[in-house]
Amino acid sequence: MRKHADVPSATPRTATPGVTKHAANLSVLAPNYNPLDVVLVSGEGSWVTDVDGRRYLDCLAGYSALNFGHRHPGLVAAAQEQLDSITLTSRAFRHDLLEPFARAVTSLTGTEMLLPMNTGAEAVETAVKASRKWGYDVKGIPDGTASIVVASGAFHGRTTTIVSMSDDPETRDGFGPYTPGFRIVPFGDADAVAEAVDETTVAVLVEPIQGESGVIIPPADYLPRLRALCDERNVLLVLDEIQSGLGRTGTTLAQDLAGVRADLTTLGKALGGGILPVSAVVGRREVLSVLTPGTHGSTFGGNPLACAVGIAVVDLLVPGTLQARAATLGSELRTRLEAMVAEGLLAAVRTVGLWAGLDVEPSLGLSGRETCELLAAHGVLAKDTHGSTIRLAPPLTIEREDLDLALDILTKVLRERRAAE
Numbered sequence: 156m157r158k159h160a161d162v163p164s165a166t167p168r169t170a171t172p173g174v175t176k177h178a179a180n181l182s183v184l185a186p187n188y189n190p191l192d193v194v195l196v197s198g199e200g201s202w203v204t205d206v207d208g209r210r211y212l213d214c215l216a217g218y219s220a221l222n223f224g225h226r227h228p229g230l231v232a233a234a235q236e237q238l239d240s241i242t243l244t245s246r247a248f249r250h251d252l253l254e255p256f257a258r259a260v261t262s263l264t265g266t267e268m269l270l271p272m273n274t275g276a277e278a279v280e281t282a283v284k285a286s287r288k289w290g291y292d293v294k295g296i297p298d299g300t301a302s303i304v305v306a307s308g309a310f311h312g313r314t315t316t317i318v319s320m321s322d323d324p325e326t327r328d329g330f331g332p333y334t335p336g337f338r339i340v341p342f343g344d345a346d347a348v349a350e351a352v353d354e355t356t357v358a359v360l361v362e363p364i365q366g367e368s369g370v371i372i373p374p375a376d377y378l379p380r381l382r383a384l385c386d387e388r389n390v391l392l393v394l395d396e397i398q399s400g401l402g403r404t405g406t407t408l409a410q411d412l413a414g415v416r417a418d419l420t421t422l423g424k425a426l427g428g429g430i431l432p433v434s435a436v437v438g439r440r441e442v443l444s445v446l447t448p449g450t451h452g453s454t455f456g457g458n459p460l461a462c463a464v465g466i467a468v469v470d471l472l473v474p475g476t477l478q479a480r481a482a483t484l485g486s487e488l489r490t491r492l493e494a495m496v497a498e499g500l501l502a503a504v505r506t507v508g509l510w511a512g513l514d515v516e517p518s519l520g521l522s523g524r525e526t527c528e529l530l531a532a533h534g535v536l537a538k539d540t541h542g543s544t545i546r547l548a549p550p551l552t553i554e555r556e557d558l559d560l561a562l563d564i565l566t567k568v569l570r571e572r573r574a575a576e
């Protein structure tokens with residue numbers, strides 16, 4: 156049976172504060188988000204339903220946390236089964252799934268060791284701490300002097316140390332004093348990284364592809380050059396694959412596209428199967444071994460429920476069919492978006508796998524936010540990044556016809572806008 160997004164002609168919902176349909180004027184919720192005015196009550200696969208019974212195609216997929224769609228049956232079954240045995244032990248005791256989880260993820264990613272955490276930010280914090288401690292214990296730099304080279308436009312999370320790595324005023328301003336020890340250089344510029352590295356440098360920490368920035372893809376030789384530079388200068392290469400990892404790019408990791416292996420890789424989002432937060436740092440034994448008992452930890456990190464879901468996530472990725480699907484559907488996505496550039500509806504597109512950043516043609520006078528509101532009014536949920544850029548990252552499990560439908564609606568919305576000019 157053909158599924159349909161509840162379609163058009165309705166006036167788009169406005170996002171003007173105070174006149175939205177659902178946003179309460181006297182909300183007791185802290186205002187640190189400005190979500191689209193859609194109140195979701197259920198989800199299945201690529202589809203979600205709101206309180207009014209309208210259905211939408213989810214083309215954000217929880218920023219890649221829902222790579223396998225909503226309530227993937229295998230993942231829900233793994234979680235349900237685990238709920239009936241044991242859910243939390245803390246790391247004070249062992250449990251039977253932690254080692255199998257670590258083996259599954261390291262084997263999937265071709266790495267030697269795993270340290271489990273919960274959220275992405277915690278995984279990045281863990282990578283920063285491990286890199287610094289490796290710098291002091293192994294590389295032998297003077298205590299308290301470690302520097303880490305990071306990239307402009309990056310997004311690594313929201314903790315006070317992580318916002319200290321950011322040059323985005325919205326993310327950073329008002330939260331000082333900032334954690335020292337970070338040097339920000341332009342993304343995609345390996346020469347700038349080489350210049351910023353000195354004898355105090357313990358790590359270069361970047362996203363292989365910048366997600367929040369609008370799916371920014373660096374030059375093809377960027378990661379290979381960073382790998383060579385890090386080898387030469389005895390510096391760790393740390394890749395944040397929390398959004399790019401686990402199938403999104405058509406490969407298991409984005410770094411696979413460049414043929415490099417980082418010393419440390421952060422994973423999150425999709426690792427929790429859209430059910431609960433699960434993150435990890437995977438990488439070289441020599442590096443992660445510096446975090447000895449008592450030096451780092453997490454009450455919930457690697458809990459039995461997280462491990463059960465994480466193992467089921469890895470099981471979905473081992474055959475490679477979802478990665479291949481992301482690549483195949485991704486090339487269709489690219490073809491259709493490039494046609495929209497040729498038609499003058501989009502100014503530019505950047506795609507890799509089933510992941511796209513698109514810049515709406517400025518002459519249409521639509522912000523990314525307004526575009527997303529129009530899309531939502533027509534049954535497609537997507538998210539603006541900034542300016543007139545929106546990101547499409549549907550579940551890797553999306554049906555081809557549903558992807559087509561989402562792109563039909565995007566085309567229609569932009570054509571109607573152009574006709575109204």
Ligand SMILES: *Cc1c(COP(=O)(O)O)cnc(C)c1O
Binds near residue numbers: 312367395398399
């Ligand atoms: C989302 C994200 C994070 C932070 O993850 P949280 O789970 O929100 O803490 C870190 N790095 C990247 C690249 C991300 O996309």
